[in-house]
Amino acid sequence: MAVGPDPSVRTEPCDHCGRETPHRVRVELRTENGDSERAVYSREPYRISVCATCGAEEVTRMNNA
Numbered sequence: 906m907a908v909g910p911d912p913s914v915r916t917e918p919c920d921h922c923g924r925e926t927p928h929r930v931r932v933e934l935r936t937e938n939g940d941s942e943r944a945v946y947s948r949e950p951y952r953i954s955v956c957a958t959c960g961a962e963e964v965t966r967m968n969n970a
Contacts, residue, residue, distance in 0.1 A: 921961035
C-alpha cells in the first residue's frame, strides 16, 4: 500500500519568513469563557497553523459571525 503525503501539512505563506513554507495545520476547540458557569457551552473552533521552517504560529477563530 502506497503512503501519500501527510494531510495535516500544507504549504502556506508565512508572515514571519516572508515566503511560502510548509505548515502543520490542526483544528482545536477552545473555551472562550472559562470563568462562567456556562463554560462547557462556550467552546469555539480555532485553526492553528505552525510554520515548519521558523515555528511561527497563527491562530484563527473559524466561525466569525
